[in-house]
Structure formats: C-alpha cells, structure tokens
Amino acid sequence: MGRRNDHSRQEIREMALQVAEKIVAKEGLQGLNARKIASAIGYSVGSLYIVFENLDDLILQVNARSLDQLYTVISKTEQQCRQPDACLLALGQAYLEFAMEQPQRWRTVFEYQRTKDAEIPSWYRKKIFRLFKLVEKPLLEFMPTLEPHLCAQTARALWGGVHGICILALTGRLEIVGADSVQNLMELLITNYLAGLKNVQGTPCTPEEGTTQECKA
Amino acid sequence: MGRRNDHSRQEIREMALQVAEKIVAKEGLQGLNARKIASAIGYSVGSLYIVFENLDDLILQVNARSLDQLYTVISKTEQQCRQPDACLLALGQAYLEFAMEQPQRWRTVFEYQRTKDAEIPSWYRKKIFRLFKLVEKPLLEFMPTLEPHLCAQTARALWGGVHGICILALTGRLEIVGADSVQNLMELLITNYLAGLKNVQGTPCTPEEGTTQECKA
Incomplete structure (x- = not known):
C-alpha cells in the first residue's frame, strides 16, 4: 500500500469502496464504520470525508x-x-x-x-x-x-x-x-x-x- | 412490585415475558438482554435462568x-x-x-x-x-x-x-x-x-x- 498522499481522490475513493465492500460481505452493515475503513486504507477518517459526503453516502455507493x-x-x-x-x-x-x-x-x-x-x-x-x-x-x-x-x-x-x-x-x-x-x-x-x-x-x-x-x- | 421471593416461578416467568415483550416492541431484538429483564422485574439474572433454559428459550417464548x-x-x-x-x-x-x-x-x-x-x-x-x-x-x-x-x-x-x-x-x-x-x-x-x-x-x-x-x- 502506498504512503499517504500517494493517491488521487479517485483512487482513495476506490480503495475505500473496495474495503467497505469486503467488510459488508463478511460482517454485514453492523461491521462497517469510517474508522475501520480509513485504517484499512492507511488514511485518516478526515480524508475519507473529503471523498465521501458522509458514511450514508459511502454505504449508498457500496449498495450501488x-x-x-x-x-x-x-x-x-x-x-x-x-x-x-x-x-x-x-x-x-x-x-x-x-x-x-x-x-x-x-x-x-x-x-x-x-x-x-x-x-x-x-x-x-x-x-x-x-x-x-x-x-x-x-x-x-x-x-x-x-x-x-x-x-x-x-x-x-x-x-x-x-x-x-x-x-x-x-x-x-x-x-x-x-x-x-x-x-x-x-x-x-x-x-x-x-x-x-x-x-x-x-x-x-x-x-x-x-x-x-x-x-x- | 413485590419483594424478591414474593413470586412463584410461574409469576416470575410471566413478569419476565411481559418485560421482554415490551423491550422487543420498543427496541427490537438488539435491545434485549438478560440483565435488563432481570433488573426490570427486580430479580437476579440467576433467577431468570431458573425459569428459562437460556436467553434463546426466552426469545422463543416472546416470539410464540x-x-x-x-x-x-x-x-x-x-x-x-x-x-x-x-x-x-x-x-x-x-x-x-x-x-x-x-x-x-x-x-x-x-x-x-x-x-x-x-x-x-x-x-x-x-x-x-x-x-x-x-x-x-x-x-x-x-x-x-x-x-x-x-x-x-x-x-x-x-x-x-x-x-x-x-x-x-x-x-x-x-x-x-x-x-x-x-x-x-x-x-x-x-x-x-x-x-x-x-x-x-x-x-x-x-x-x-x-x-x-x-x-x-
């Protein structure tokens, strides 16, 4: 995994969605939270909220x-x-x-x-x-x-x-x-x-x- | 509410089921646990497990x-x-x-x-x-x-x-x-x-x- 700031917004978004998809597939919705996703991709929760409006938006993207x-x-x-x-x-x-x-x-x-x-x-x-x-x-x-x-x-x-x-x-x-x-x-x-x-x-x-x-x- | 030992097994059972029903109706299954029920009827969790096999048994009774x-x-x-x-x-x-x-x-x-x-x-x-x-x-x-x-x-x-x-x-x-x-x-x-x-x-x-x-x- 690259260091912070190595990725474009689009890349961070894609990495986050892939991680979120895996969490949902394994643990369902209750296993999902912003901190877990951010930690898995090596970015802060704040960075996550630059590329998604909020957790609601992120889950909607996963469901899409x-x-x-x-x-x-x-x-x-x-x-x-x-x-x-x-x-x-x-x-x-x-x-x-x-x-x-x-x-x-x-x-x-x-x-x-x-x-x-x-x-x-x-x-x-x-x-x-x-x-x-x-x-x-x-x-x-x-x-x-x-x-x-x-x-x-x-x-x-x-x-x-x-x-x-x-x-x-x-x-x-x-x-x-x-x-x-x-x-x-x-x-x-x-x-x-x-x-x-x-x-x-x-x-x-x-x-x-x-x-x-x-x-x- | 009566003091401890004031009730028969059957009465404790009925009290517990009534409380459990109310919790399920209000908060759903995730709001239900043995401690909450025991506390609400003024008995210990141990007493609850004298009248029910386990929480699984209690929930089955609520669903029934x-x-x-x-x-x-x-x-x-x-x-x-x-x-x-x-x-x-x-x-x-x-x-x-x-x-x-x-x-x-x-x-x-x-x-x-x-x-x-x-x-x-x-x-x-x-x-x-x-x-x-x-x-x-x-x-x-x-x-x-x-x-x-x-x-x-x-x-x-x-x-x-x-x-x-x-x-x-x-x-x-x-x-x-x-x-x-x-x-x-x-x-x-x-x-x-x-x-x-x-x-x-x-x-x-x-x-x-x-x-x-x-x-x-």
Whole structure:
C-alpha cells in the first residue's frame, strides 16, 4: 500500500469502496464504520470525508455496486431461455443464487435505512429501474397487452413475492414452516402468477369482491 | 412490585415475558438482554435462568406470544368475508396491518436466529402451522381439488410472497422502486396467483419448459 498522499481522490475513493465492500460481505452493515475503513486504507477518517459526503453516502455507493453486480449476474439469464415464462423462472433462480452467495451484501441493499430526510438520488433509482426492466421485458412478452404502468406494477408485485421467498430461505424459515424447497415455492409463485395474469387480463371486469385489478385501473 | 421471593416461578416467568415483550416492541431484538429483564422485574439474572433454559428459550417464548397475537388478529378476518378470494385478500391486509403496527415484534419473529443446533420445538411449529391453516382453508375452498400436500405448499408460496411485499413496505422500499401502494401490490399478487391456480390446475400437463407444478408432482 502506498504512503499517504500517494493517491488521487479517485483512487482513495476506490480503495475505500473496495474495503467497505469486503467488510459488508463478511460482517454485514453492523461491521462497517469510517474508522475501520480509513485504517484499512492507511488514511485518516478526515480524508475519507473529503471523498465521501458522509458514511450514508459511502454505504449508498457500496449498495450501488451490489446492484450493479446483481444486474450483471441476473441479466445473463436472458441467454439461457427462450419462452418468457422460462425466462422469469430463470431470473428468480438467479436472484436467489445471488442472495445465497452474497447474503450480507444482498441484505445490506434492502436493510440499510438512510439517515432521516436523505433522498434516494436519481442515479441510484436508475439502477433499481434497470433491474426491474429485466422482469418487465419477459412479462410484456408473456402478456403483450399489459399497458406500461400496469406492467411495471405487475413486475413489482411479482418480484416482491420472489424477494419474500428468498429472504425466508436465507433466514432458514422455509424449513421451519414445512415448505418443500425454495425452488418449488418460487416455481409455484411465478407459474401461478403468470397463469393468473393471463386469466385476469382476459376476463371481463366483475365489480363484486373487487378482486380484479382491471376494475380499479 | 413485590419483594424478591414474593413470586412463584410461574409469576416470575410471566413478569419476565411481559418485560421482554415490551423491550422487543420498543427496541427490537438488539435491545434485549438478560440483565435488563432481570433488573426490570427486580430479580437476579440467576433467577431468570431458573425459569428459562437460556436467553434463546426466552426469545422463543416472546416470539410464540407474537405468533399467538398475530393469530388472534388475523383469524378475525374470517368473519369479514364470504368468498375465499376475498378472505385471502383480507388475510393479507390483516397480516400487513399487524406488521405495520408491531414492526419490531413482527421482525423479531422472522429475524431471530436461534443458537446453532437449537431445534425448533414442536409446540412452536404448531403455532406456525395453525397460522398457515388460516391460509389453507380459503385456498381449499377456492380450489377444492387441491390435494393436501400441494395445498400446504401453495399456501406457503403465496404467503412467502405476501411476506415479501410486507417487508419491502415496512423498510420503505416500495416507494424507492416506484410501486403504487402496498395494497395494490398485494392485491395484484394474490389475485393473479389465485386466478393462475385455477388455470394451472385445470390444464393438462405440458412437459415443455417445466412450468406447471403438476408435471413434477
């Protein structure tokens, strides 16, 4: 490692992020603090706060890199499938695998609470929306009549569900509740949801019970 | 509060659980330790370990009481609906409301990791299975041909999904990802899942793409 002042701001930033990523991957968010990062890269906490606004900013950058890695991993599934339903199952499986292989990084993305009043910057939101596009694309292929807003909401409802099954698997809860396997559950969820989407979108609006979203759209 | 030795084992146990519940509700699991509970009820940590095996046992008891409360709250929805699909939507809504009103207690049920090798006792599992019966019952009314094992798995897949949407709502993630509202998402998930269940169960097995669970059953 170089001496102090040997590095540009950009280099210090990169070194800090790499160290922070490793800490998060190993110990999760609770293991992360500015002093530990500064000490690991041989700079002072003050130097760290020249290149990052605050710890909140640094964690957001770490999470952004996790989102990028998640995107790289799960976007590869596009080449492994032809039918949109098979593509959505492959996406779910890849999402689960990422969560299982990088549990701490994955959980930090979802569990980190920004300091009060801190806005989520638009560049960060774009990374999330880019991920959802991977779900929306096969959804639209599966159901070409979905208008864009409903397609976006349909993708978010499905992925909220996939996410729930992943987190229950990750925390060992599926076994406790007597579920067969995480793959089975995920397949049940995605397959039934898709089959229903076709059914619900194809049936006329029934005002009773208020169970079809078409009635409310 | 009475003096030491004024209480029976059963009373000490009950006092400790009430205090522990309050701490969990306010501060979550990280606020809980044996010394704090003992001090609050005016007994020593040693006395606490006469009535509980260890802290792990105590936390399991606290979670069991949360599961009982959850059962009491969500089982009331049965009286508010007639059609099984409306009943499942009402269950989802009640589950969400419990999570929103008691976020720390709800999260502690799902996030607490027992010490390694600690088995989940059967009386605790029974409480979980009793909750799932509330989902299985309307599912079976909706789809009377579901055989018991598939019904159980179908309930767990759906509730894993509902759980995921709840946790994303609770941690403020739905807004970040551009979802309309938690109610909309939950309705999309449950409605499409149910409509698909009817569709998938009603169609013959197609070995291609492996997307129907019937082929694998």
